[in-house]
Amino acid sequence: MKTQSTKVAFIGTGVMGHSMVKHLLLKGYDVKVFTRTKEKAQDLILQGASWSSNPGEAAKNADIIISMVGYPKDVEEIYFYENGILENAREGAYLIDMTTSTPSLAKQIYVKAKEKGLHFMDAPVSGGDIGAQEARLTIMIGGDKESVAACLPIFECLGSNIIHQGDPGAGQHTKMCNQIAIATNMIGVCEALAYADSAGLDAESVLKSISSGAAGSWSLSNLAPRIIAGNFEPGFFVKHFIKDMEIALDEANRMGLELPGLSLARDMYVKLSSNGEENSGTQALYKLISEKK
Known part of the structure; x- marks a missing residue:
C-alpha cells in the first residue's frame, strides 16, 4: 500500500x-x-x-x-x-x-x-x-x-x-506467553534490587554485573534503571498488567493448566494496586517488595 x-x-x-x-x-x-x-x-x-x-x-x-x-x-x-x-x-x-x-x-x-x-x-x-x-x-x-x-x-x-x-486469536495467545514470562521475571528484578539495597551494595554497579549475564532480561535492562532512579512512571500500567495476567490465568484454567508463578505475581500486583499504584508502571512492584518487615 x-x-x-x-x-x-x-x-x-x-x-x-x-x-x-x-x-x-x-x-x-x-x-x-x-x-x-x-x-x-x-x-x-x-x-x-x-x-x-x-x-x-x-x-x-x-x-x-x-x-x-x-x-x-x-x-x-x-x-x-x-x-x-x-x-x-x-x-x-x-x-x-x-x-x-x-x-x-x-x-x-x-x-x-x-x-x-x-x-x-x-x-x-x-x-x-x-x-x-x-x-x-x-x-x-x-x-x-x-x-x-x-x-x-x-x-x-x-x-x-x-x-x-x-x-485469529493466535496473536493474543502469544501475548499471554509474553506476559507470563514477564510476570515472574519482574518479581526477580525487584527482589534482586531490594536485596542489593539491603546488603548495602551500589545498585548501579550490581546492575552492570548482572544485566549482561545469565540473569539478563528486557525488564532488568530497561526497568531496573528506572527503579534505581526512583522513576515509577508508566511505560505500562499496573492496572493493565493485572488485566493481562487475569486473561492468561482464565485461558490457562480453560486448558487445565496450573500456573503458580503467574498466580503469585497477579496477587502481588493486586496488592500493589490496592496501595494506590494502579496507574504506576509495572516496576512499582519494587515498592511492595522493598518494604521492611
Whole structure:
C-alpha cells in the first residue's frame, strides 16, 4: 500500500499509541485519530493528524483501522456498539486490534468482520513506551496471512520483530506467553534490587554485573534503571498488567493448566494496586517488595 494514498484510522492514543501515530505521520500516512480525551491528542493534530469524534467516524473511508485501547470491554465497545468500527468500516478495509485482549474476542471480531467483507487481525505488542517511541515493538499477529502481507508496511512502521503466529486469536495467545514470562521475571528484578539495597551494595554497579549475564532480561535492562532512579512512571500500567495476567490465568484454567508463578505475581500486583499504584508502571512492584518487615 502506498503511504501517500493509504488512509489510516488510529483509535486509542495512550502511552504507546501516541508514539505509534507519530511514526505513521512521519512516514506520510493520512491518519485520523480518536481518543476519549481530545486534549491528549492535540500535539498529534498539530503534527497533521485529523480528529474524529467517535470510532465509527474515524473508521469511515479508512483503508486500515488500528485500535489500541485498555480492556477487552473497550475493544467490544469500539467494534460492536453504536458508532463502532464494524458498522462504519468500508468493505475491504483492514482492521488491526493491537490491544492486549482475549483470544475468544479476537476470533469473534474476525468472524463478524469477514461477514462484512472486512479483514481482521489481532496484533498485540510488547516493548512498552520505549519500544513504541523507537518503533522497535514486537508485534504478534493472528489472522489470515494475506491480510498480514497487505499490512506489512504498516507493521514495519511500528515494530522490528513482526511475526505471524497463526489463525485469529493466535496473536493474543502469544501475548499471554509474553506476559507470563514477564510476570515472574519482574518479581526477580525487584527482589534482586531490594536485596542489593539491603546488603548495602551500589545498585548501579550490581546492575552492570548482572544485566549482561545469565540473569539478563528486557525488564532488568530497561526497568531496573528506572527503579534505581526512583522513576515509577508508566511505560505500562499496573492496572493493565493485572488485566493481562487475569486473561492468561482464565485461558490457562480453560486448558487445565496450573500456573503458580503467574498466580503469585497477579496477587502481588493486586496488592500493589490496592496501595494506590494502579496507574504506576509495572516496576512499582519494587515498592511492595522493598518494604521492611
